[in-house]
Amino acid sequence: MAERVRAHIPEPTVLRLSIYQRILHGAASRGERTISSAQLAEAGSLNAAKVRRDLSHLGTFGMPGTGYDVAFLLERVDRALGLDRVWPVVIVGVGHLGRALARSPGFTTGGFRVVGLLDTDPAILGATIEGVAIRHLSELRDVAREHSPSIGVVTTPAGAAQHVAESLVEVGVCSILNFAPAVLNLPDRVLVRTVDLSVELQVLTFYQARLAGGAGLDNAL
Amino acid sequence: MAERVRAHIPEPTVLRLSIYQRILHGAASRGERTISSAQLAEAGSLNAAKVRRDLSHLGTFGMPGTGYDVAFLLERVDRALGLDRVWPVVIVGVGHLGRALARSPGFTTGGFRVVGLLDTDPAILGATIEGVAIRHLSELRDVAREHSPSIGVVTTPAGAAQHVAESLVEVGVCSILNFAPAVLNLPDRVLVRTVDLSVELQVLTFYQARLAGGAGLDNAL
DNA sequence: CATTGTGAACGCCTTCACAGCC
DNA sequence: GGCTGTGAAGGCGTTCACAATG
Numbered sequence: 001m002a003e004r005v006r007a008h009i010p011e012p013t014v015l016r017l018s019i020y021q022r023i024l025h026g027a028a029s030r031g032e033r034t035i036s037s038a039q040l041a042e043a044g045s046l047n048a049a050k051v052r053r054d055l056s057h058l059g060t061f062g063m064p065g066t067g068y069d070v071a072f073l074l075e076r077v078d079r080a081l082g083l084d085r086v087w088p089v090v091i092v093g094v095g096h097l098g099r100a101l102a103r104s105p106g107f108t109t110g111g112f113r114v115v116g117l118l119d120t121d122p123a124i125l126g127a128t129i130e131g132v133a134i135r136h137l138s139e140l141r142d143v144a145r146e147h148s149p150s151i152g153v154v155t156t157p158a159g160a161a162q163h164v165a166e167s168l169v170e171v172g173v174c175s176i177l178n179f180a181p182a183v184l185n186l187p188d189r190v191l192v193r194t195v196d197l198s199v200e201l202q203v204l205t206f207y208q209a210r211l212a213g214g215a216g217l218d219n220a221l
Numbered sequence: 222m223a224e225r226v227r228a229h230i231p232e233p234t235v236l237r238l239s240i241y242q243r244i245l246h247g248a249a250s251r252g253e254r255t256i257s258s259a260q261l262a263e264a265g266s267l268n269a270a271k272v273r274r275d276l277s278h279l280g281t282f283g284m285p286g287t288g289y290d291v292a293f294l295l296e297r298v299d300r301a302l303g304l305d306r307v308w309p310v311v312i313v314g315v316g317h318l319g320r321a322l323a324r325s326p327g328f329t330t331g332g333f334r335v336v337g338l339l340d341t342d343p344a345i346l347g348a349t350i351e352g353v354a355i356r357h358l359s360e361l362r363d364v365a366r367e368h369s370p371s372i373g374v375v376t377t378p379a380g381a382a383q384h385v386a387e388s389l390v391e392v393g394v395c396s397i398l399n400f401a402p403a404v405l406n407l408p409d410r411v412l413v414r415t416v417d418l419s420v421e422l423q424v425l426t427f428y429q430a431r432l433a434g435g436a437g438l439d440n441a442l
Numbered sequence: 443c444a445t446t447g448t449g450a451a452c453g454c455c456t457t458c459a460c461a462g463c464c
Numbered sequence: 465g466g467c468t469g470t471g472a473a474g475g476c477g478t479t480c481a482c483a484a485t486g
Binding site for chain 3: 056
């Protein structure tokens with residue numbers, strides 16, 4: 001029964017595992033030994049039943065009456081998320097956003113390492129960010145040969161995104177994080193996540209526009 | 222019937238409306254007059270039934286046998302998303318990421334305008350990005366008085382995010398886009414969306430870790 | 443007795459499938 | 465014939481509520 005670990009885990013749960021990971025990391029570094037589903041829920045703005053359901057997907061190791069062992073749970077969550085190894089990442093498109101990401105805590109701390117920065121702009125080729133040189137996109141295959149990156153980050157303009165993504169897939173990248181405002185069309189085996197600033201903003205304005213125009217009869221919440 | 226516009230619209234649909242908006246904008250600028258749900262689905266990597274269901278939430282104006290009028294549909298979608306006005310935005314935290322966002326097409330084109338850049342780092346105060354000066358966070362109230370921003374973008378380190386978000390709410394901001402790796406705890410009336418690089422990356426590694434270990438070996442324990 | 447793990451109910455989004463309309 | 469709009473069915477995640485447990 002502890003070995004139902006390979007069962008399907010819903011995507012919303014995976015998202016939250018990442019949140020739990022951070023909360024647990026914080027709790028551990030404050031020296032806390034145990035944590036209850038209620039505490040996790042509080043810290044993550046969730047509800048306790050959801051937390052328990054989520055964690056039950058990883059196995060059965062909570063202690064009724066006490067909660068979860070922080071260190072043990074953290075280790076399980078880390079392993080589930082693949083954080084027990086280091087993932088090599090290439091970033092294609094070293095404009096402002098690409099640069100910002102390369103220096104962000106998401107990449108500079110923990111299980112990720114930027115092994116390649118690629119662009120086509122001659123003006124920036126050769127420059128170095130966090131110790132990694134910017135190389136021409138045409139050298140992608142070489143970078144891939146050297147470092148076998150499994151994750152590619154696309155921070156190009158929308159027009160270049162599809163082509164760049166295809167190139168990444170060609171050299172063996174199988175997960176893509178796309179920041180370009182474009183829908184990528186790739187083989188099913190490639191995992192794609194798109195983070196789209198415009199979409200995020202427009203979701204906000206959608207709800208706000210409704211509130212503003214709602215003149216009283218709005219129950220949208 | 223055409224005015225069933227005030228009905229509840231599912232959040233996943235709202236997300237996709239933003240995608241349709243972009244596709245329609247492209248179609249319009251290529252001079253296309255009509256577009257079918259199948260074409261929209263193709264361009265957005267969706268399926269046609271979903272597209273029709275989504276659009277039906279905005280009213281009934283497709284033409285059986287022909288499709289949708291591009292210009293008309295675009296106008297409807299724009300209005301639903303609140304893109305028929307300009308939304309003033311303040312960005313708090315003008316590090317690499319804040320800067321990148323301030324210059325990104327999401328803000329520089331279309332219905333958004335950056336009216337304030339705030340930070341606490343003396344070294345950058347007074348500098349200008351896209352014509353907007355960086356001011357000290359303590360001047361937030363003044364910025365709010367001048368421009369009544371309804372959207373606040375948080376691009377501070379995690380430790381400052383909660384405090385900054387509360388300050389934004391205090392001065393009247395009611396939608397927050399949070400890029401800090403932290404869960405924000407705010408009143409229910411405030412709309413919050415969090416974009417978390419670590420979470421996105423970890424979702425990718427979750428699935429990839431499963432694939433890698435999936436060859437029969439249960440290295441999950 | 444506080445807290446977990448989970449069957450069952452619920453609600454919501456997706457997908458099917460087709461009547462109806464151009 | 466081509467395509468929309470939608471009832472109905474299906475699938476999936478969330479929430480409830482409680483028996484089980486240290």
